[in-house]
Amino acid sequence: MPKDFCDILANNKPDPCTLVIFGGSGDLTRRKLIPALYSLFSRNQLPEPFAVIGCSRTQLTSDQYRDRLKKDLQKNGQDLTDWDAFASLLYYYPVSYDSAGFSGLREYLIQQDRTCSCRGNRIFDLAVPPSLYPIIAELLGRTKLSREDDDGNGWARIVVEKPFGRDLESAKELDRILHDSFREEQIFRIDHYLAKETVQNMLIFRFANSIFEPIWNRHHIEHVSIMAAESLGVGNRAGYYEQAGVLRDMFQNHMMQLLVLTAMEPPCRLEAGAVQDEKVKTIRSLRDFHPARGSRISLGQYEAGLIDGVAVSGYRQEQGIARQSLVPTFALMELYLDNWRWQGVPFFLVSGKRLPRKTTRIVVQFKEVPHKLFQSMFGDSISANRLVIETFPEEAIRLNFQTKSPGAATCLRTMVMDFTYSAHYPGKPLEAYGRVLLDCMNGDHMLFWRQDGIEASWDFLTPVLEECEQCCNLDQQLHYYAAGTWGPESVQGLMKKIIRS
Ligand SMILES: NC(=O)c1ccc[n+]([C@@H]2O[C@H](COP(=O)([O-])OP(=O)(O)OC[C@H]3O[C@@H](n4cnc5c(N)ncnc54)[C@H](OP(=O)(O)O)[C@@H]3O)[C@@H](O)[C@H]2O)c1
Numbered sequence: 001m002p003k004d005f006c007d008i009l010a011n012n013k014p015d016p017c018t019l020v021i022f023g024g025s026g027d028l029t030r031r032k033l034i035p036a037l038y039s040l041f042s043r044n045q046l047p048e049p050f051a052v053i054g055c056s057r058t059q060l061t062s063d064q065y066r067d068r069l070k071k072d073l074q075k076n077g078q079d080l081t082d083w084d085a086f087a088s089l090l091y092y093y094p095v096s097y098d099s100a101g102f103s104g105l106r107e108y109l110i111q112q113d114r115t116c117s118c119r120g121n122r123i124f125d126l127a128v129p130p131s132l133y134p135i136i137a138e139l140l141g142r143t144k145l146s147r148e149d150d151d152g153n154g155w156a157r158i159v160v161e162k163p164f165g166r167d168l169e170s171a172k173e174l175d176r177i178l179h180d181s182f183r184e185e186q187i188f189r190i191d192h193y194l195a196k197e198t199v200q201n202m203l204i205f206r207f208a209n210s211i212f213e214p215i216w217n218r219h220h221i222e223h224v225s226i227m228a229a230e231s232l233g234v235g236n237r238a239g240y241y242e243q244a245g246v247l248r249d250m251f252q253n254h255m256m257q258l259l260v261l262t263a264m265e266p267p268c269r270l271e272a273g274a275v276q277d278e279k280v281k282t283i284r285s286l287r288d289f290h291p292a293r294g295s296r297i298s299l300g301q302y303e304a305g306l307i308d309g310v311a312v313s314g315y316r317q318e319q320g321i322a323r324q325s326l327v328p329t330f331a332l333m334e335l336y337l338d339n340w341r342w343q344g345v346p347f348f349l350v351s352g353k354r355l356p357r358k359t360t361r362i363v364v365q366f367k368e369v370p371h372k373l374f375q376s377m378f379g380d381s382i383s384a385n386r387l388v389i390e391t392f393p394e395e396a397i398r399l400n401f402q403t404k405s406p407g408a409a410t411c412l413r414t415m416v417m418d419f420t421y422s423a424h425y426p427g428k429p430l431e432a433y434g435r436v437l438l439d440c441m442n443g444d445h446m447l448f449w450r451q452d453g454i455e456a457s458w459d460f461l462t463p464v465l466e467e468c469e470q471c472c473n474l475d476q477q478l479h480y481y482a483a484g485t486w487g488p489e490s491v492q493g494l495m496k497k498i499i500r501s
Helices: 003-010 027-042 062-075 083-087 099-116 130-142 168-181 197-207 238-263 272-284 432-442 451-470 489-499
Strands: 017-022 050-056 090-094 122-126 156-160 187-190 221-229 297-303 305-307 310-312 330-335 347-352 359-366 386-392 396-404 412-420 478-482
Touching: 017 027, 017 099, 017 432, 027 050, 027 062, 027 083, 027 432, 050 099, 062 083, 062 090, 090 099, 099 130, 122 130, 130 156, 130 168, 156 168, 156 432, 168 451, 187 432, 187 451, 197 238, 197 386, 197 396, 221 238, 221 489, 238 272, 238 330, 238 347, 238 359, 238 451, 272 451, 297 451, 297 489, 305 478, 330 489, 347 489, 478 489
Parallel strands: 017 050, 017 122, 050 090, 122 156, 156 187, 221 347, 297 478
Antiparallel strands: 221 359, 297 330, 305 310, 330 347, 359 386, 386 396, 396 412
16 A cells, blocks of 8 residues: 555544543553544544543542653653643543432533534443443443434444453353444454564465465474463453453453464455454364363462562452462463464464563464475485564564575575564654544444454353363362463473574
């Protein structure tokens, strides 16, 4: 696409709207949503006019709210040149989650709309604990704020953060409640992993180049590994994590999406519905997974250890964690897709907390050359090609291949052809949250989950969770690892294979 055309698209501003953030006083709002909106403002990509209304139970004035948010940005070393202009778009409304509270909110929004001329277009972002999702959706329906055809209303959209339920049943129940008040097109289920440049680039890389697709299958690929490692521990999210654990926190959503983008078939058109159809088909082709019948899963929990030379506590010593907790903070799963393209190719999915460093990457390990012409000289030390698609610490794509070192002797050397976004696109990339918020303002569902995808993902994972959580010898299934190591001892061999780059 010519550069100018990209610029035209980037400068196409969404319709005027008001973003109402429930949980406006919370962690997600302060750490992710406001910085993302500030960055969109600095890039001149927000709609005009536009307003953000933070809503929570905490009693704050709009000025106090702005001060808080400014301090958060300052703490993170953000350049505050544009702050004053941005702050004029921010408001705060203390809300109670009942009929009276929402009637008041409705009046406030109507009034606010007259001041700001946002045409009654509204996005309701649920940055609150998941137990509030049904309550808020129901109240938005009851007060007619979900309506798009009512007096004073423009369009209305609801943004739901993961987790989308705790299992298949609760995901269906949440969906039913959302649909009591909203149509599917009004619902945006966020997975911000999908908005990272390299993740989006996966489709372009695979389907806009002719050289990769013919070898993207069981004939040429030995295995695929997908890793999302964090060096951080559970931090201040103990309450949530004790309920979720690594499988619900990472596998049902982010890991599944990375797997799907790597393995899916080309969609017939680059539009949300066609892409989602292919994604769901891929999830449905996952082979049933039963740990008790030999499917491979390793669960771990971190103990005290060292991260970058600094001593850190074990999971059970963290604030808010049960001293006997059996919640896994690490999981490695070996999955198979039962379809023509991927039959027999293992997909290793790994995620964990308190691993040595934060890294997110997909590694496609190609098969060794069929005839080892150089074996007499180099034995088995010739490594096969490997493609690494990394989203952290760098957004990068790297391909390893063999070359001859210069000189009279025949010496092989593995070289890396690499592309890093930062080298070719200077400037700070748009944060993933910025991208998904912008897409929601534009009504574009491409980077969001569709309900059938969520259900297919839970359908696959729920039996795994049941087996892992309800078995009588759970304490024997959970392997411990020191913080700052690559997971439990039992998976070290496999982990070496996976983390080698
Ligand atoms: N934090 C992240 O990095 C992150 C990442 C991905 C997804 N998420 C999801 O995003 C949502 C918000 O996460 P968060 O970390 O921002 O949550 P949080 O800080 O625990 O809660 C957000 C706000 O919700 C209100 N709240 C908390 N408990 C409540 C209750 N029982 N009843 C009514 N209001 C309550 C609080 O505001 P008031 O007390 O002022 O009402 C709080 O400031 C969650 O569903 C989470 O799973 C979070």
